[in-house]
Amino acid sequence: MSSSAPPAAPPVLAPRFSVLSWPQVHRLDAILSENVPIHGRGNFPTLSCKPRHLIQVVRSRLEQKGITVHNTRLNGSAASHVLHQDSGLGYKDLDLIFMVDLKQPDGFQVVKHAVLDCLLDFLPPGVNKEKITPLTLKEAYVQKLVKVCTESDRWSLISLSNNNGKNVELKFVDTLRRQFEFSVDSFQILLDSFLMFNQCSETTMSQSFHPTVMGESMYGDFKEAMDHLRHKIIATRNPEEIRGGGLLKYCNLLVRGFKPKSEVDMKTMQRYMCSRYFIDFPDIREQMRKLRCYLQDHFIGMEDKRYDCLMTLHHVVNESTVCLMGHERRQTLALIASLAVQVLAEQSLVQAVPNFTCYYQPATFMSDGNNSYYFAPVQPVMSCSHSYQTWLPCCN
Numbered sequence: 001m002s003s004s005a006p007p008a009a010p011p012v013l014a015p016r017f018s019v020l021s022w023p024q025v026h027r028l029d030a031i032l033s034e035n036v037p038i039h040g041r042g043n044f045p046t047l048s049c050k051p052r053h054l055i056q057v058v059r060s061r062l063e064q065k066g067i068t069v070h071n072t073r074l075n076g077s078a079a080s081h082v083l084h085q086d087s088g089l090g091y092k093d094l095d096l097i098f099m100v101d102l103k104q105p106d107g108f109q110v111v112k113h114a115v116l117d118c119l120l121d122f123l124p125p126g127v128n129k130e131k132i133t134p135l136t137l138k139e140a141y142v143q144k145l146v147k148v149c150t151e152s153d154r155w156s157l158i159s160l161s162n163n164n165g166k167n168v169e170l171k172f173v174d175t176l177r178r179q180f181e182f183s184v185d186s187f188q189i190l191l192d193s194f195l196m197f198n199q200c201s202e203t204t205m206s207q208s209f210h211p212t213v214m215g216e217s218m219y220g221d222f223k224e225a226m227d228h229l230r231h232k233i234i235a236t237r238n239p240e241e242i243r244g245g246g247l248l249k250y251c252n253l254l255v256r257g258f259k260p261k262s263e264v265d266m267k268t269m270q271r272y273m274c275s276r277y278f279i280d281f282p283d284i285r286e287q288m289r290k291l292r293c294y295l296q297d298h299f300i301g302m303e304d305k306r307y308d309c310l311m312t313l314h315h316v317v318n319e320s321t322v323c324l325m326g327h328e329r330r331q332t333l334a335l336i337a338s339l340a341v342q343v344l345a346e347q348s349l350v351q352a353v354p355n356f357t358c359y360y361q362p363a364t365f366m367s368d369g370n371n372s373y374y375f376a377p378v379q380p381v382m383s384c385s386h387s388y389q390t391w392l393p394c395c396n
């Protein structure tokens with residue numbers, strides 16, 4: 001008598017992966033089914049699209065043009081919200097990742113034109129599409145275009161405009177050495193099974209009938225990263241690799257009630273992040289541009305938190321910067337303080353802060369290179385006895 005073979009053991013997931021629960025899949029469905037407006041500049045009409053429909057259209061257009069799409073993912077604060085809606089992070093932008101092959105010489109151009117071509121599909125009826133060029137669509141609906149092509153990183157970003165700050169950001173990644181800053185923003189949700197279910201099934205999704213959706217933590221250990229998200233812990237790996245903007249994200253997390261994993265971790269992270277911040281933004285004008293853009297993009301609906309974030313940044317830079325000459329550090333601190341007072345002035349709360357002098361005054365206006373942003377000068381607002389020089393003599 002032959003014995004039957006033992007049942008096959010279920011596959012063991014790598015620690016970086018996890019299967020989403022029904023409540024998490026339900027939140028994912030709500031986010032991807034929401035109508036998101038893409039606002040046009042000037043007389044161009046507002047486009048209304050569901051993210052899941054946009055993903056399918058973009059993917060189809062890319063494959064028609066010979067760009068292989070390996071998978072699609074939801075990233076950033078929206079992915080964190082799907083996994084834990086009470087994280088305190090909220091979500092604003094929709095960060096969508098397309099894992100693609102960009103090694104062909106014209107890959108970046110093909111991707112850009114494919115996305116712009118897709119926007120035509122969402123124009124309302126009655127619009128004459130024949131006379132609308134890709135350049136016109138870019139000027140009308142694209143907030144930001146980024147292209148990175150180095151030995152270790154090959155990716156591009158197309159951010160579609162939303163006047164409420166809820167931009168749809170399409171990232172096309174061939175290779176990207178580091179895809180997260182902290183464990184709490186390291187999550188990516190693989191969307192292909194979810195999108196296939198929506199295309200193939202006519203049955204409404206429910207707790208007893210829904211697709212298996214996988215989540216991945218680029219931090220490395222999904223369970224550990226989820227514990228950090230639930231308990232508002234700031235942790236990372238290889239902090240020396242975090243780019244300059246990570247310092248601002250760190251201060252944002254502190255303002256939202258997150259705490260570093262330990263005192264040692266905090267000191268190490270802050271020193272590394274301050275050093276990288278001044279490497280990536282060495283000029284005071286670049287620092288002002290970055291700070292203004294960050295405040296504009298990350299505090300829509302939470303304008304009252306901008307001052308707290310700037311004061312937290314002021315404290316971290318003052319405490320942890322070891323890479324600058326004294327006058328350079330004071331110049332940066334004066335800029336941060338000046339912006340903080342301007343933020344309070346906009347909220348008519350300027351009387352509530354201590355007086356100080358800010359000697360730094362930027363140029364009349366500046367552009368980010370794409371003619372997308374213009375900034376008014378930061379004026380010195382108050383003065384008192386607690387002032388200091390922003391330069392030091394060279395002689396002994």
